[in-house]
Amino acid sequence: MAENTRHRIRARYTDTTVTVYQAYSPRIGLPAARDGRFPAAWKRERMTWIKPSFLWMMYRCGWGAKEDQETVLAVEITRDGFAWALEHACLTEYVRSLHGDHADWRRSLKQAPARVQWDPERDIRLQPLPYRALQLGLSGEAAGRYADEWITGIADVTPLAHEIHALVRAGDTDGARALLPREEEYPEPAGLLDRLRP
Numbered sequence: 001m002a003e004n005t006r007h008r009i010r011a012r013y014t015d016t017t018v019t020v021y022q023a024y025s026p027r028i029g030l031p032a033a034r035d036g037r038f039p040a041a042w043k044r045e046r047m048t049w050i051k052p053s054f055l056w057m058m059y060r061c062g063w064g065a066k067e068d069q070e071t072v073l074a075v076e077i078t079r080d081g082f083a084w085a086l087e088h089a090c091l092t093e094y095v096r097s098l099h100g101d102h103a104d105w106r107r108s109l110k111q112a113p114a115r116v117q118w119d120p121e122r123d124i125r126l127q128p129l130p131y132r133a134l135q136l137g138l139s140g141e142a143a144g145r146y147a148d149e150w151i152t153g154i155a156d157v158t159p160l161a162h163e164i165h166a167l168v169r170a171g172d173t174d175g176a177r178a179l180l181p182r183e184e185e186y187p188e189p190a191g192l193l194d195r196l197r198p
Contacts, residue, residue: 006131007118007197009186011052017076017152018186020050020136021057023064029071033156037147044143047115050075053133054181055122063165064158074155074181081150083189085142089114091196092137113142116196124164124173124180 012019024032024042031039038044051057061069090105090112115137120128138146160179167176 007134007193008131009052009134009188009193010121010183011186012054012181012183013079013186016079018052018079018082019181020052020075020077020082021054021072021157022048022050022075023057023061023066023069023072025068026071029073029156029158032073032154033071036154037151042147044147046143047137047139048143048146049135049137050077050146051133051135052183052186053121054183055124055126056119056133056135058161058165059122059126061161064161070158071156072158072161074157075151076153076155077146077150078152081145082136083192084145085114085136085138086116086192086196088112088142089116089136089196091115091198092117093198113140114138118198124168124176 023029028039028042032042051060057072058064060066061072064070064072092115117135117137118132119135121131121133123129164176164179167173167179
C-alpha cells in the first residue's frame with residue numbers, strides 16, 4: 001500500500017508534550033489560562049475537539065473573532081494522553097476497506113471515547129491546502145482524562161492570533177508566517193494511525 005502523506009499529524013511538540021488548540025468564550029478561556037485547568041463552567045459531558053494545527057484553529061474561530069470563540073488557548077498535553085486518545089478513537093467517516101460492515105462502524109463510533117476527523121489544512125490566508133489536519137474529538141472517559149490528567153499547561157494565545165491576523169490583513173504574509181508556532185510532522189508510534197486514515 002502506498003504511504004499516506006495526506007493524512008499526517010503536524011504539531012508543536014516536545015519529548016513529553018504536544019500542543020493542541022481550542023477556542024472558548026472568555027468566561028471559560030480566561031480562567032482556564034489563568035488557572036491551568038478548565039473552570040466548572042466547562043462542560044465535560046459534551047464532546048470537546050482539540051486541534052494540533054494552529055492555522056486550522058484560526059480558520060475555525062475566525063482568528064478569535066467568532067462568537068464564543070474569542071479566547072484562543074494553546075493547551076499542552078502529555079504525549080501519553082494524546083496517544084491514548086488516538087488508540088481509543090474511531091474515524092468519523094465510514095471507509096469500507098477499514099471498517100467492513102457499516103453497522104459495526106456505527107457501533108464503534110457510538111462507543112468510542114474519541115473521534116478522529118481529517119479536514120483540509122489551511123495556509124496563512126486560511127485557504128485550503130492539499131493535505132489534511134487532524135481534529136480529535138474527546139467525550140466521556142477521554143474528556144475526563146483530558147481535563148484531569150493530560151493537561152500540563154494552558155496559555156492564552158489570543159494576542160498572537162490577533163497579531164498574525166493584523167499582519168496578514170496588512171499584506172505582510174512573511175511577517176505573519178514568522179510568528180506562527182512551529183509545527184512539524186509528529187512522530188507517530190508504528191501503526192497507531194493505520195485504522196484512522198481514510
